[in-house]
Amino acid sequence: MKLKNILLSFIVLSFCQSWSQKIVVQSPNKKNVVALYAMDSNNKGEWYLKISQQTDKNTTEILPKVSLGISRSDQDFSKELLFLKATKPKLVKEHYELPFGKKLVRDNEANEVVVSFENPGKAKLNLIIRAYNDGATFRYEFPEKKGSYVVNDEFTAYQIPKDSKRWLEKWNTANEGLYAESSDDKIVQQEWCYPALFNSSDKSCWFLLHEADLDRNYCGTKLSNTKDSNIYKLTFPDPKDGRGTGEPKPSISLPWQSPWRVISMGSLADIVESTLVEDVSTPTRFKTTDWIKPGKVSWNYWSSNHGTKDFKTVCEFADLAVAMKWPYTLLDWEWDGMTNGGNLEDALKYIHSKGVKPLMWYNSGGDHTWVSSTPKDRMLTHKNRVEEFTKLKKLGVVGVKIDFFESEKQNMIQYYLNILEDAAQFEMMVYFHGCIVPRGWSRTYPNLMTYEGVRGAEWYNNVPEFTNTAPEHNTILPFTRNVVGAMDYTPVTFTNSQYPHITSYGHELALSVLFESPLQHLADRPEGYYELPNEAKNFLKEVPTSWDDTKLIDGYPGQEVTMARKKGANWYIGGISASERKEITKKIKLEFLAEGVNYQAVLIADGKHDKAFSSKTMVVNKNATIDVKLLRRGGFAVSLIPIQN
Template structure:
């Protein structure tokens, strides 16, 4: 157990005992270190954490100060905290499985200590700290058994060295902005979305700031450096969010624990491959999960914004799912106004006759959204949901997409989780859109299949900007947004919607591997897939949406990324570049393959121009290296299947 507790005491003239307190906690692999300090030399006052990273026997201080504390409606828990005790060190060791995500089988271990404080009125506050091999987490706890209070503020804030590179997205309620890179004089003061990515000054490690295990007893927070350029404080929702509905300050009931404050730490590979956000979240109570089925989805909105109003278009996308061996098709908004040869019941009958499972869209409804698109309000209350889910179950609908939440206030967090609980009673999968960034809920509610919360391919419909920014944006998301949970970017489009692509066909194909989402909505029109070469078409039929393992091969945010994902004995590799000027030749070592097994490698890379592919097949093994050429804004995929002897 790698826990050091250092207590130093001395006697002052008044013969009162004063303690200078320091607690140091190391991860099991000794790489991640968190230390607790008092802001002055006595045992009563403000406290803060310091985070360090150990690499090659050299310690790097990555976050010099994390301010701590809370303010409740009845009293303060920040300025005059008296140290009471630190618990005996405890090993956290978990093994669990999820039916989707970066990896099916999850193992994690951490060292934990609970530090107990009291304020001048003797009210108690605990700080629970864990050091994992892939990061540091901490949360607050009020251990008293009863009481209800408004939380006035949370003082958690991260002091980030000015020279540290950072990738952050300007705050917006839908979490659909672009990440911007900055440091020193380029740093902007404003509110920011989760997660935030940072690189240490000496470049030795990376870290990602996020939160996890958010429940009904709190609100979502965001990062803000409006008060201090290099200090990112956790901030409650704006009162104006959700059209002013709901309270911005949460009401808590004791006993209470805050969400985990999560700092993923390590190499870029450590960040990308981490499952820490789900590891610290509450385990599911679901008795069975065999009804939860990841898979690819045909989706008509991108190519025809009102496509679900047209029965014939719905049938065309059902036929696409059949042709591509995809299990699902989504009926997006306005399905209640379907015409042109059939209505909803006719469409569902046709979909089922083809062996495809339907998913259906809903407006979240209520006064929190200005969007009037229908069907609206059918998910708004428990009674509404029970009535609707009862109908959907009889109609053979497998899941729902619910849109336009527009707030992370406590009332909206409660709404999200109420939906998931009610849906589970009907074995109904859920997809949130226009929504919160993942907070680990998929571990607690594994019927939560995916979230939007990203500027995805839908933005090709919104203006010319995304044509230019998408190539770089796509290479940032694997290191930021998609690290913390499923991300339905609605990728892999070859034709154009309202505004054109600048990415190559190889780049688009690679997004099926690069972006992780258990329900992967492939957004192009049917002819966009029917006209592909056989190799690319076969790849999109076969590539999974849930994985046994994930590996970052190489990459850098904003420049390029190459990832490998495993499903059973097969591996799939995807690589993309954002370069506007240079073509690239990449050499990919296959040393992650299993020893003594040969694999049939199908390589589909950029061809002579951005709408062309160059495909080849070869036999490889663990000692092999594959060489591929990428055009500007290009990409490639590789499938690796064991050769049967």
């Protein structure tokens, strides 16, 4: 209560100053500050936000200007906005859990202020601002009760200081590009995917731009700096996306709220460990979630692009799941054309006889995709989905992988959410490929297990380029794409696909910890796992796919990353290097371990060459360090299990 009174006094004091100057909202820990400014002195006109971070020594200006405004088909809400009022600050405080993800227990805590404006037509616009300990968020609201309109444009734009470093991915509808680092006079101007990572000019603060709580009342957006290299404006989907189907501008009905505009900020550890995207998203209305079960999956496509067409191959991957104690196996595309000793029903019967649960692939269907692979239209309409989910439930299938969406227009957002809602009625888990990146939906629809939306291991099938770009790419993803939600990279391969990998075996093993996905598809062929030494094989049997806690130990995007994740009382560590030139030696401090507990640590690191391991078992506690040597493009994994006295 005392803290709340102090915050109230601080913000009210700000309100008593000239409105043209600013309204200030501070995070609960007073570190992050969001200030609202008017462009002129009469509380009327254009408004913008300034976002900064305060420390004991200085204040870092993270975003000197975030332009605001929105335009509807009937009128504009950007140029001549008259300030009406601001609410008293409200402490948002929420405690919740998710059955999977980087953390089990979440705390959604922020200070919130709602600022009300009026345009020349007397129509109202609210700006809802929140300051979090790990970032800031804001959203627009039309509070009036009636009216339906098209949104012509949203003017939200982030001004980035010129000498800020940035890591961005060129826009593509599948979100499967590479992140590129740029700064100073080497800034490329084009459209960009979410999320976008930046390091402040003074290097003291990192921030990640994204959006969350996107619902059926809007479209997905992207970032564009085509007009000014240092101003990243939100833009709507291209009319050509989805083969031209659907409208690029969203239609809304009042009352209405936009998605949250999300700025995660702080140290690299603050970014990696943040759950802000899910914190601000709508809580689930599911009555039960005990049927939602994360786990590892055997998957035949990476090693055999037509593997599911072959009954014997399907059986081999079911046997792999049994041998490795993985609960699931995926029947990917072409299951409807299965031959060589059996068909789909035979395969499902075999899989169930082994105690493994099947997942099945579907084409999203419809005119929005060029891909004709069957079955194509069984997920396209509510009627089709109900019929298909009814069949799948009888066949004992527990989840579906749905592919090829190719658009983030409003009609496609509605399609995603319709699938999730219908699937939930049948207690069916879902994951998307060729798709959007996470927008917080896993909190609202916890049957959404994972998304692709990443340049993952299947690109070893597609182009020779990935052989050389993967090591660096792998060290960027934990700071960018995987921060905002589950990522179906399909990692941990030791043999080669069409094109080889040059990451070490230790690097590949570490990805099982570094890359978070509640359904983790381990992509290698059976012999790739059977031929592993026992320590590595046991690690892949035991490593979880959902976590109680996540800690970044150290790293830098494009160079290296080491992370620790907790499940129950156990901890797991994964670390990789992208270095092409030199081996490195790391000292891993174990300060995150429980006080007064000894752990058996099994270290599995690079061996004498990149296709060999070295293993070591030791007893450690939180005061210990582990020394580990990484080869070029190398890596390591550690399990830490409490020793029972």
